[in-house]
Amino acid sequence: RMFQNRAKRLLEEWKANKFPDQASLVACLKEFRMLRRKWQELKSEQRELEIQILEALIKNYPTKIF
DSSP states (O other), X not given: OHHHHHHHHXXXXXXXXXXXXXXXXXXXXXXXXXHHHHHHHXXXXXXXXXXXXXXXXXXXXXXXXX
C-alpha cells in the first residue's frame, strides 16, 4: 500500500514536470525489488503448501474406489 501511494505521488510529480531526485528514484527501486522478492517467496510457499496437500491426498486416497 505504501509503495503504491509513493508510486502515485511520483507519477503526479512527473506529470507536473517536477522530476524526483535520484535518491527518491533509487529508494523506490529498492522498495520495489524488496516487495517483488517477498512476492516470490510467498508464491514459493504457496507452491510448497499445494504440493504437501496433494501428497496428503494421494497418500490418504483409498486404493479401492468400488
